[in-house]
Amino acid sequence: MPELPEVETVRRTLNELITGKQIESVTVRLPRIIQRPDDTQAFAHMLAGHVIETVERRGKFLRFVLDGLVMVSHLRMEGRYGLYQQEDPLDKHTHVIFHFTDGTELRYTDVRQFGTMHLFQPGEDLLLKPLNKLGDEPLDPSFTVERFSRIVANRNTKIKPLLLNQEYVVGIGNIYVDEALHRAGIHPEVSARSLTEEQLVKLHHAIVTTLTEAVNAGGSSVKSYVNGQGESGNYQQQHRIYGRKDQPCSTCGTLIEKSVVGGRGTHICPSCQPLSVVLK
Incomplete structure (x- = not known):
């Protein structure tokens, strides 16, 4: 999608x-x-x-x-x-x-x-469906670290499903959640409310940076996506982790693993994204 x-x-x-x-x-x-x-x-x-x-x-x-x-x-x-x-x-x-x-x-x-x-x-x-319950736009200037922290704080859910929930933050699907979490060094199964202030700052930066880079590259063509002029995107060539199961992590060289989190296929570097926080 x-x-x-x-x-x-x-x-x-x-x-x-x-x-x-x-x-x-x-x-x-x-x-x-x-x-x-x-x-x-x-x-x-x-x-x-x-x-x-x-x-x-x-x-x-x-x-x-x-x-x-x-x-x-x-x-x-x-x-x-x-x-x-x-x-x-x-x-x-x-x-x-x-x-x-x-x-x-x-x-x-x-x-x-x-x-x-x-x-x-x-x-x-x-004011009506399907737009009336959509959350914050991550590339809008109003999406500050403070705003993002308020969205995430005290939510007793894993961080990846939360970021996929369009009622909180819009537009971040499976590809870019995996990419942003890897960039921020956060495991997708970590509890949202367990994230430290430093982690929230890193994750906010990772989301904005990843999406901005992807827009500048024309998006990711991992299946059939083309733009309005029939052209494919190029960001898949810059993917750090998505679609790279069993390939070495570009950051540390550890082989990338794939699992299922919240019903979605999920790519993880076990070294860069350790599950060091007990889920609450």
């Missing part, structure tokens, strides 16, 4: 490609992608004639801001957006097509068919 760096990269490329384009009509080929309204004809009718002003991101969601409407889209496992000419061949996994007045088309393809789209009046989207 695309995480914050991948979704942010898609947002940036889409802004370059579709900002200012006017929607002439919409074709929905797979109705279940459309979650709100529950009538696909109403969805298409509402969007017709509107201009895309910008594309924003909230957590792992894209926010298509139009002149009078907001469309919230989640890519889920393998959703993709791409800009095409009308005459370009149609992929069989294309489920929604936004036809623009200039003859181009924004196509949404999704092999796994798990993606979603919600349509709202401006401002309404932030």
Whole structure:
């Protein structure tokens, strides 16, 4: 599933490609992608004639801001957006097509068919599902060490599942949790409330640094991810630990181990990330 760096990269490329384009009509080929309204004809009718002003991101969601409407889209496992000419061949996994007045088309393809789209009046989207319970943005200036400490303090849960919980901090999925915890030297099974002030500072820095580096590299293409221009990310070449089971740790040379924490495959360097704190 695309995480914050991948979704942010898609947002940036889409802004370059579709900002200012006017929607002439919409074709929905797979109705279940459309979650709100529950009538696909109403969805298409509402969007017709509107201009895309910008594309924003909230957590792992894209926010298509139009002149009078907001469309919230989640890519889920393998959703993709791409800009095409009308005459370009149609992929069989294309489920929604936004036809623009200039003859181009924004196509949404999704092999796994798990993606979603919600349509709202401006401002309404932030008050209702799926955005209303999202936590802090880790790349926002408001995400300070003090703010992060308040989020983590006194929570009786393992640190990795906490960081994966989108109601606390958004956008950090399995890849970047593993990368940040390794960078901070913290074992994923350590109790959140057991972390010292020094560890919290290191972890906060690791989260921000890891995500920033990943965004700058265009995200990680570990499976099928590409941006809005069909380009793969490059950050997988910089992974310290994720996907490197039985390979030497780049910091100490110890072989990286893989286990399951909170139901997710988890990569750990047993030397750099010792489980030295008893879970509380």
